[in-house]
Amino acid sequence: MKKAISYFIKKAADWLFRRRSPALIVFRAGAALLTVTLFGSWAVSFSYSDAARTLMFGYQSSNTSQLILNIGFVAGILLTFLGAAWEYQRYRDEKKLNDKKKTIIIEQRGLVDTSDYPLSEFIKNSCAWKVESIVQDIRERVIENVISRPDLALAKVDNMKISLAEKIAQSAASDISIAYGGVFPVPFAFYTGYLLDDESKIRLYDWDRDIGGWRVLDEVDDGEEFTVEQPSASGKSVVLAVSVSYSVDRPSIATVFAGLPVYYLSLPTLDRNNHWSREKQNRLSGEFLEYCKKLLGLGVEHIHLVLASQNSVAFRFGQSYDKRNLPSVSVYQYERHQTVRYPWCVQIPHEDGKNVEVVQTQFKHVA
Structure with a gap:
């Protein structure tokens, strides 16, 4: 009561x-x-009286x-x-x-346990319409912060497209909006964005480790641009190393990808909280796309992508990657405590008849 x-x-x-x-x-x-x-x-009216006086x-x-x-x-x-x-x-x-309206939320759980603070509950507090969730949880494949079976995790990501199509089919396209957030390995976050590039506008959220909760990308664009370092010679297969939140591991890149030309894109300020502007992410993803087009113009046929970034940035870069015109791409996982620090990748071929797959690193490396 x-x-x-x-x-x-x-x-x-x-x-x-x-x-x-x-x-x-x-x-x-x-x-x-x-x-x-x-x-x-x-x-x-007001009155007061006692033994001596009356007011x-x-x-x-x-x-x-x-x-x-x-x-x-x-x-x-x-x-x-x-x-x-x-x-x-x-x-x-x-x-x-x-x-009639509906927001479909895609939440990916992997590297941090966000189950006590689901993205759906966070979004429900700011909308008055129906909310449905697609939750992909690969934490059973993560042992001591290392992904033990990336191939099984990839299968879950592939199924996400089917789950989303089923939910979208139940309503008119004009009544549907999509939200995305996660704490996922970079290759899978990139691939998720790659899969959803042709969907309607997606609202991005990210996990703020400082407050232990979800946040929308609502800060202003600070105007930072990528600085570029490029080798003197190119080739049909190159490494593109992008530093956003942390610096990529250059010594490991030099050993794992020995003999391949390496192109570096780096923000002047590397910080885990430098990505809370939607406008900045859109602009940086555009710069990333243009540089990949430049590599295509140099005759590059395959890009080995090493990306050190926040989850939403990896997703946004995947969205921007043109699957029809750009070179095929392999996106690498970084494991700092392993002998081979880039042990596997999600390989995304553009040739007909070939499937996206997890590939163990085969390059010559120094232990």
């Missing part, structure tokens, strides 16, 4: 004071006018024009009822629209 009363009071306060709409402005103006006219027509204070609003009070009172009633009726109609229309 107490919970029901508390809920009613909370909703009433939200409706009366927090919600914003033209109808509620009219309602509140009418309520305020009604209150003022009622108080203006009341007589006010009395009185006020009667006899000087206030009764006609003005009557007009104000009637206007207050009319505005209050007009605002309430208008808001009710607006609420009904909004509810009809929200009943």
